[in-house]
Amino acid sequence: MAKKDKAKTSKHIKCEIRYDSNPLAVYRPGDTVNGNVELTLGKNKKFRGVCLRINGFASTYWDAKVKNGSTNNKKRKTSFKGREDYFNTISYLVGSDVGNPLEVVAGSYSYPFSCVIPTNAPASMEGKCGHIRYLVQLTLERPWKHDIVYLAPFTVRGESDLNLLSGTLSLPSKAEIVTSFYFGLSDPLVVTATTPRSGYAPGEAIELVIHVNNQSSVDVKTIMIKLQRVVTFVSQVPWTEHFVENTVLEERNTGKIGRRHNARFEENILIGGGVPTNDSLCRIIFTKYEIEIVVHPVRSRKRPTIRLPIVLGTVGLASSNVYPDLVIQKQREAFAEYAPSAPPATTSDQMENSPPAYYELQQNVAGTSQVYSISSNMTLDEAAEDESEKGSEPYTPRDY
Structure with a gap:
């Protein structure tokens, strides 16, 4: 109507x-x-x-x-x-x-x-x-x-077959940052993040591994992990300008990492339905996805940050179906508590096999994070974080 x-x-x-x-x-x-x-x-x-x-x-x-x-x-x-x-x-x-x-x-x-x-x-x-x-x-x-x-x-509904770019999207992705404190006089804090590939479709899980080598004399309170959509808006009048909007889809926080300690964190982040990555079909709105990893040291204003780009499509990589037994078990655990509701009755085939909306997955999926070699349980001061979510627009296209 x-x-x-x-x-x-x-x-x-x-x-x-x-x-x-x-x-x-x-x-x-x-x-x-x-x-x-x-x-x-x-x-x-x-x-x-x-x-x-x-x-x-x-x-x-x-x-x-x-x-x-x-x-x-x-x-x-x-x-x-x-x-x-x-x-x-x-x-x-x-x-x-x-x-x-x-x-x-x-x-x-x-x-x-x-x-x-x-x-x-x-x-x-x-x-x-x-x-x-x-x-x-x-x-x-x-x-x-x-x-x-x-x-x-x-x-x-956008169409994006990741297999058309499988040569690059199926390769492992890695980013690393090295930080020192006290004007470079301390030993370094090295944080490395890896994923087995960079292309994903709804229903798949991002297997993120973070290695922390903290040889500095500064404790790390937590490492914040965000899966976020990054939309860039471009103006044409009165001149060309850019405005970037970040929307956090999933957020995780690791445990503490003490000074002179190493740690390994593994996070399995489930991908829900959403607008596919678009960096070519529209010239004034670009939609991309990324994993942002922010390190929060104690008593330091430094916020070392790593970003891993993620490409979201509608058809997953053919090679992504070949998982080791451990990864298959993680996928099963992620979907164990997910029971999608029945879709509305329709005579059209447009919505067949459509993935569930992102918020449905995240509300129903059990936690899928694991931590290995956690550093010492030291008592650290907790810093308050203020994250505000802006309201949505009155008209929103249907999730698919």
Whole structure:
């Protein structure tokens, strides 16, 4: 059913936008969107035109304070915007955009519509400073008064086969950082993080191993591990600017590592459904994933950080099905307590074999972290961490 704008509706008009054989309105690139607009008028109405628009687009927007010229330090508020269209079909069911008003008699009217989604269309997504949306919009145009608008969004599910890049995504990933304290006078703290590969699909687990060689005289309170989505929004006006939004999908904390101690931590982080990695289909919104590892030493402002890039696809690597017995057991433990709810009834095959939403997995999966060779149990001061989660946008594409 169409989503109505309360400020632009009429009690004498009823409009429903239905998708044929696809009540969930979830499509893939290359699919054809078919449906009907059911318009009912309770009495005769005048319109210049009845316009049906089907479009897909990306939009970015945010406000920021920038310097007002180079001669002073004053700042002014500036709005940054960007837009990219993927397809836009417009047809007038009644009248036109320049004609005289026409009177449409009371009654019920049905208008079929059809549109092909481009094969290179990016996946639907919503962010703090932008979105990628696909809409069917019916507008009852009245130049002497505000238009009446009805919207029915549909979701485009991205397709990404990791096997097309298996040569790089199947290789092990490694990052290391070496830190010293007291102006370089202490022995080093060396932290190394590895994963067996960098490409993953929903339902798989990231096997992260962290080695800590703390030869310094400073204790490490904890190491914070985050799986996060990193979305970069790009503006086009008034000039090119970037805004980066980080969303933490999963967070873990290790135990303490004392001075002159070594430790080994193993974390199995389950991957849920989400927007696939997109760094080429859209020119103003880029979606990437990474594992961020932040070391928190005691009584030091230093925060050594490691980042391991992760590529999220919809079709996993063929080689990822070959696991040692230990890894298979970890996967079984991760899914042991997960019991997905039954999906809504549908006659469409668009949602077959769709992975569960990320939040469902994380709420139902048992903890999968393991720690080896933990350092001495020393009493350390706990530092408070303040992490705030921003609210979501009113319209969110369906999880898949």
